[in-house]
Amino acid sequence: MTPLQGCLLVSALLFAIGFAGAVTRRHAILALVGIELMLNAANLNFIAFWRYGAHPEALTGVMFVIFSIAIAAAEAAVGLALIIAIYRHYKTSNLDEVKELKG
Amino acid sequence: MSPAFIIIAFVTLFAAAAAMGLRNLVHCALALVVTFAGIAALYLQLDAQFVGFAQILVYVGAVAILIVFAILLTRSGDTPNQAVLAPGWFYGIAVSAVVFTMLGWAVLNSSALPKQIPSAPEATVKNIGDALMTKYVLPLEVIGLLLTAAMIGAVIIALKENPKSGSSRGNDAQSKKTEKSEPPHVGCYESGKEICP
Numbered sequence: 001m002t003p004l005q006g007c008l009l010v011s012a013l014l015f016a017i018g019f020a021g022a023v024t025r026r027h028a029i030l031a032l033v034g035i036e037l038m039l040n041a042a043n044l045n046f047i048a049f050w051r052y053g054a055h056p057e058a059l060t061g062v063m064f065v066i067f068s069i070a071i072a073a074a075e076a077a078v079g080l081a082l083i084i085a086i087y088r089h090y091k092t093s094n095l096d097e098v099k100e101l102k103g
Numbered sequence: 104m105s106p107a108f109i110i111i112a113f114v115t116l117f118a119a120a121a122a123m124g125l126r127n128l129v130h131c132a133l134a135l136v137v138t139f140a141g142i143a144a145l146y147l148q149l150d151a152q153f154v155g156f157a158q159i160l161v162y163v164g165a166v167a168i169l170i171v172f173a174i175l176l177t178r179s180g181d182t183p184n185q186a187v188l189a190p191g192w193f194y195g196i197a198v199s200a201v202v203f204t205m206l207g208w209a210v211l212n213s214s215a216l217p218k219q220i221p222s223a224p225e226a227t228v229k230n231i232g233d234a235l236m237t238k239y240v241l242p243l244e245v246i247g248l249l250l251t252a253a254m255i256g257a258v259i260i261a262l263k264e265n266p267k268s269g270s271s272r273g274n275d276a277q278s279k280k281t282e283k284s285e286p287p288h289v290g291c292y293e294s295g296k297e298i299c300p
Contacts, residue, residue: 001104001211002216002218002220003104003108003220004216004217005210005211005216006104006108006109006112007145007149008206008210008216009207009210009211010112010115010116010145012203012206012207012210013116013203014115014116014119014142015202015203015206016199016200016202016203016206017116017119017120017123017199018119018123019195019198019199019202020123020195020196020199020200021122021123021124023189023192023195023198023199024188024189024191024192024195024196025123025187025188025189026186026187026188026189027128027179027187029128029170029173029174029177029179030123030128030131032170033122033123033131033132033135033170034123036135036162036166037119037122037123037138040138040139040142040162043142043154043158044142044145044146047145047146047149047151047154048149050151050224051149051150051151051223051224052217052220052221053217054217056221056224056226057224057225059226059230059231059234062151062153062154062226062231063231063234063235063239063242065151065154066153066154066157066231066235067242067246069154069157069158069161069162070161070246070249070250071246071249072161072166073161073165073166073250074249074250074253074254075253076166076169076170077169077253077254077257078253078256078257078260080169080170080172080173080257081256081257081258081260081261082260083173083177084173084176084177084260084261085260085261087176087177088263088264093177093179095189096189096190
């Protein structure tokens, strides 16, 4: 197994863990944490392909990861603000009990 | 693969599983910090020093603190008594297992991956700064605008709503509280306004 394959496997497992958590946990904050883990897995893929791929001097992977980290930070701030607003409205942060928009 | 990489990968994955599996949310946040730090160490292993330290600053420093604040503000810091998994959790885990199997199969059997290991690339902070100021200056400006907009939006969304402003959100929450003790229609109309659909 080459180092690139090792990195890709670690990132695939991280993505699977994040996906399982985001789908199965009932708490809204943990769903957001699962999404963060999936984003981190994608960033790890970018860095691995940049390190072991062709033309690393172009810095494409590094740049993409820097912008991705910034967007993930913005997403986390807005998501947690939404969770706080939902908690204030419904007095719960359990995703199964927030269903007023359901038809 | 170096032994350091394997150890860091195991610690990261174990902490990620703990962050998704523990019952107490504060413990989940602490495991999440370990996961983020492990990913930063993986970046350092892959010769991406700037990204590794950016990861530590942004994720371990800011996002983890934000998550802890959200956990404590929503008063979900103590261990819950009821089930923490959604009713259809088995399907979720099955789907994620299928996803991992497919990804792992593709990674292990792909012929498109480069076989040789190139020497460590040059990614100094000077190079990254040069690229950010020349080739990537437009995305940099856009990301600055996006961060400003997200910050203002987060503050506005999380603002405490004024109960006298007459917005139906505050009244709705009140009627929800009264609904528990009284029949639903009494609770809906007692505030003088017709708020039920």
